[in-house]
Amino acid sequence: MRPVKIFAAVAALTLATTTFTPAAATAATGSTVRPVTACADLVRGFALPGAPTHVTAAAVVAATATDPEYCGVAGYVEPAVRFELRLPTKTYAGRYLQYGCGGFCGLVNPPAFADCGLPHGGDVAVAATDDGHVGKTPAVVDDGSWGAHDQAARNDLEFRAPHVVSRASKAIIQAFYGAPPRKSYFTGCSDGGREGLLLAQRYPADFDGIDAGAPANYWGPxxxxxxxxxxxxxxxxxxxxxxxxxxxxxxxxxxxxxxxxxxxxxxxxxxxxxxxxxxxxxxxxxxxxxxxxxxxxxxxxxxxxxxxxxxxxxxxxxxxxxxxxxxxxxxxxxxxxxxxxxxxxxxxxxxxxxxxxxxxxxxxxxxxxxxxxxxxxxxxxxxxxxxxDALSLDLSAFQRRGGKLLLWHGWADEAIPPTGTLDYYQRLTHGRPQDWARLFMVPSLYHCGGGTTLTEFDPLKQLVAWVERGTRPTVVTATGRDAAGNVTRTRPVFAYPQRTVYDGTGSIDDDASFHPAPPSSPVRDVVHWAGEQLYGLPGPVAP
Structure with a gap:
């Protein structure tokens, strides 16, 4: 996958307090939640403090072979944070998934219905945003000219957009289904990975589980x-x-x-x-x-x-x-x-x-x-x-709420050196296993996807199981595909710092032929560099 496509494709990816209602009870049990209002009735304003929201379009989209029927919502949070939200009309089960953006963003990538390893393929409401501006063609995501004189647009990309879109989406979800989402997830890679860490650090009540891949959290440097x-x-x-x-x-x-x-x-x-x-x-x-x-x-x-x-x-x-x-x-x-x-x-x-x-x-x-x-x-x-930057080491508020953080990075990442993620993770966890944070390092994987032997890594199923069933992720399978899409290799990736070791028999392209082993030497991942003072700076926070 070429770099422009990487950033454009990675979309890179405060729970409301309400009275307990029958609709909320349905969501809490995990069964299907039906809408309590018509899709078209969502076209209106939502007076959210610090995040005035306007739904400009809402229409039911028919089911396809891959997607369920859903209410497609488009709108913006003032001043200009555009978003798209997709609300399943028949298969929603109380979960919300927000995608992060890539590069400098500048476009809304239509959010896909993700496979969370759950009974219904479309049981998750999904959303994505352009982070508050429209990038110029042809590349879009590498255009920064919009920010030359517009501080409000800068604020949205810097820290505000993912947070206010989460608030807007949850308000719309409550209006449509009669209850807020039971569990909320964020997934993203690159800038989306940075956004995931930023949300855990600055807005710890927004999401229950965060999947942050190849995070660009050392943004300025x-x-x-x-x-x-x-x-x-x-x-x-x-x-x-x-x-x-x-x-x-x-x-x-x-x-x-x-x-x-x-x-x-x-x-x-x-x-x-x-x-x-x-x-x-x-x-x-x-x-x-x-x-x-x-x-x-x-x-x-x-x-x-x-x-x-x-x-x-x-x-x-x-x-x-x-x-x-x-x-x-x-x-x-x-x-x-x-x-x-x-x-x-x-x-x-x-x-x-x-x-x-x-x-x-x-x-x-x-x-x-x-x-x-x-x-x-x-x-x-x-x-x-x-x-x-998303370099704060204080995630105590996120941790106290029961939040789970799943980090991952490709060892062959050409865009963001993986050693930065290792440095941040050791500073965050002091080199000790945590019951709320995990890191996975994927051999041969390029930036967010692609590679020589392993080309895909998606830990979203493990994150959902961790949040909802308490199953701590110890291994995620990475996949390699050829140009025709055929699987050429599967390989287990064990939670860092565990190593993946061949059993000595069986195919080296089959994940069943490997087992975990402890690190061969003590973990020493902290890097001493010019920006070490940046880890203590929390950054600005939007209302």
């Missing part, structure tokens, strides 16, 4: 420092890429040849790439420059990509770099391709952030080509960055 680092590292003086897409297969194959067996199994994937200390010098061209080798300049670029950005004194400006095994995913994100319009996606995101979103309105801005990797520039990004 990620967009301002890291994506700029990727763009600048691979740019020659004339703007052309130094490392080209044609070199990536040979580089990736060399990494596998050097490191695939380090986890005890030659299976085309690195279960923990941090154990791989591959030196790209081994691929240096000895004669002609061909796709099978790297020029000295390309060797230098590759080394830099595997490393975090740093200032002249060696202080890390972001807690991670590209991981060995991720090389094939660099095409498009780090290296421009025709599919990305001839501009690397990292450059487009970074430049839009620096020009339009990363500094206070009216303050001097930077661009990818003028940005300086210094502590001064890091600090200049902080006042606005902390408004987006």
């Amino acid at each position: 990620l967009l301002g420092e890291y994506q700029t680092w990727l763009a600048r590292t691979n740019s020659a003086a004339d703007g052309s890429p130094i490392l080209t897409a044609a070199k990536l297969p040979a580089l990736h194959n060399a990494v596998l040849a050097a490191c695939d067996r380090l986890d005890g199994l030659a299976d085309g994937q690195l279960d923990d790439p941090r154990a791989c200390h591959f030196d790209p010098t081994a691929l240096t061209c000895r004669g002609a420059d061909t796709p099978a080798c790297l020029t000295p300049a390309q060797v230098t670029v590759t080394r830099k990509l595997y490393s975090p950005p740093a200032d002249a004194a060696g202080t890390l400006l972001y807690p991670g770099g590209q991981q060995p095994g991720s090389e094939l995913s660099w095409a498009g994100w780090i290296i421009a391709t025709p599919e990305t319009g001839g501009v690397a996606f990292a450059r487009s995101l970074a430049d839009n952030y620096l020009r339009y979103l990363g500094y206070p309105i009216g303050a001097p801005a930077a661009t990818v080509d003028t940005f300086a990797f210094t502590r001064r520039e890091f600090d200049r990004l902080t006042p606005v960055g902390v408004r987006y």
